[in-house]
Amino acid sequence: MTILHVDVNSAFLSWTAIKLLSEGYPVDIREIPSVIAAGDDGSRHAIVLAKSVPAKRYGIKTADTMFSARKACPNLVSFLPDFALFKFHSDRMFELLSEYSPVIERFSIDECFIDYTGCEALFGEPLCVAHEINRRIREELGFTVNVGVGPNRLLAKMASDFEKPDKVHTLFPDEIEKKMWPLPVDELFMCGRSSAKKLHSININTIGELAHADLEMLLGMFKSHGRMLWEYANGIDDSPVSVNDDVKEKSVGNSITTKSDLTAPEEAYPILLWLCEKTVHRMRKAGFMASVITVQFRNSDFVTYSHQMKVSGTVQTVDEVYAYAKKIFNEGWHEDPLRLVGVSLGGLVTEASEQLSFLGPAYSPAIEKPEEKIKRKEKSEALENALAQIRDKYGNDSVGHFGSFKPPKRPKIPKR
Numbered sequence: 001m002t003i004l005h006v007d008v009n010s011a012f013l014s015w016t017a018i019k020l021l022s023e024g025y026p027v028d029i030r031e032i033p034s035v036i037a038a039g040d041d042g043s044r045h046a047i048v049l050a051k052s053v054p055a056k057r058y059g060i061k062t063a064d065t066m067f068s069a070r071k072a073c074p075n076l077v078s079f080l081p082d083f084a085l086f087k088f089h090s091d092r093m094f095e096l097l098s099e100y101s102p103v104i105e106r107f108s109i110d111e112c113f114i115d116y117t118g119c120e121a122l123f124g125e126p127l128c129v130a131h132e133i134n135r136r137i138r139e140e141l142g143f144t145v146n147v148g149v150g151p152n153r154l155l156a157k158m159a160s161d162f163e164k165p166d167k168v169h170t171l172f173p174d175e176i177e178k179k180m181w182p183l184p185v186d187e188l189f190m191c192g193r194s195s196a197k198k199l200h201s202i203n204i205n206t207i208g209e210l211a212h213a214d215l216e217m218l219l220g221m222f223k224s225h226g227r228m229l230w231e232y233a234n235g236i237d238d239s240p241v242s243v244n245d246d247v248k249e250k251s252v253g254n255s256i257t258t259k260s261d262l263t264a265p266e267e268a269y270p271i272l273l274w275l276c277e278k279t280v281h282r283m284r285k286a287g288f289m290a291s292v293i294t295v296q297f298r299n300s301d302f303v304t305y306s307h308q309m310k311v312s313g314t315v316q317t318v319d320e321v322y323a324y325a326k327k328i329f330n331e332g333w334h335e336d337p338l339r340l341v342g343v344s345l346g347g348l349v350t351e352a353s354e355q356l357s358f359l360g361p362a363y364s365p366a367i368e369k370p371e372e373k374i375k376r377k378e379k380s381e382a383l384e385n386a387l388a389q390i391r392d393k394y395g396n397d398s399v400g401h402f403g404s405f406k407p408p409k410r411p412k413i414p415k416r
């Protein structure tokens with residue numbers, strides 16, 4: 001198998017820069033301290049979704065608040081995300097890549113996997129094609145990408161993440177030891193923040209150390225996720241590139257860790273309301289409406305589950321979302337003590353083009369299995385990643401405040 005992974009460099013920032021330049025904006029925002037930030041710029045809660053290299057030098061990171069970003073760099077220029085623009089460039093890249101293979105998986109708004117197996121006779125050696133794709137996207141579409149080449153999805157993806165921007169990298173089995181094993185374990189695909197933390201606690205700090213760890217022990221610690229992490233660390237992945245031409249489902253959400261466990265719905269409702277307000281506010285700032293509402297639960301044993309509902313049509317007010325969230329909570333809660341609840345909104349469509357389902361079809365309204373949740377979460381990096389970080393951030397920020405938690409003014413809730 002030969003897989004290529006194509007990943008746009010600083011996608012949101014590059015795409016915004018192209019648009020601004022075409023409109024006569026005097027500078028390339030990639031060359032000055034600049035960010036793409038979601039939310040009201042004046043508000044402390046506006047969040048950095050993407051930053052330029054010069055902005056990064058001021059220590060500005062994705063998911064920082066604009067408040068702290070401006071403190072770090074008073075001259076910072078910020079722009080709102082234009083998701084219709086992002087979708088436009090994403091579509092053009094997908095069209096170009098479709099010339100090279102019929103088997104393409106659109107992994108997120110700025111990433112695709114291409115199964116190049118068997119295409120050599122038509123278009124040449126994988127490495128040559130990778131360079132050609134890299135050059136054509138730069139010349140024809142005006143932005144840069146990294147292309148990773150490997151024998152499976154995992155290794156292609158890890159390869160595209162090596163030195164950026166505008167680079168082609170390979171990661172074949174005989175290169176794993178030298179190129180992948182020295183990396184921090186946090187950089188392994190699917191090794192999220194909490195897994196990394198657990199691994200650090202048992203002194204597994206590099207991908208190589210994880211690759212050599214005892215599988216039985218990992219299974220004990222992480223269940224089936226442990227096997228996957230161990231296999232990935234060893235470069236093992238036989239999942240096929242799945243053909244799909246639409247951008248994966250995205251969502252916005254917030255969660256909160258409670259100071260003491262919640263044991264009754266009445267204790268959860270004010271928190272749900274508060275989460276709905278934050279989430280709806282963010283969704284509306286970005287110009288979306290939602291058709292899928294999900295409530296997340298984490299119990300005192302750290303077991304996470306969720307329950308969701310697809311609404312007919314779309315919702316965009318706190319009242320509507322809160323009414324659904326309560327219903328979903330009551331249906332989905334296992335009546336175990338909860339230490340975290342979250343609300344997220346998916347099946348997002350823009351207000352301007354409700355029919356244009358910008359972020360792909362909504363997923364089916366069923367209880368999501370934990371593995372599926374992990375998969376979906378990890379499967380849509382760019383936007384999802386940025387938003388997940390925001391979610392984490394809001395959640396974490398909220399921890400300390402929870403003791404004095406006061407629900408904001410209660411909106412009128414429609415009876416159901």
Ligand SMILES: [Mg+2]
Pocket residue numbers: 007008009010011110382
């Ligand atoms: Mg990218």
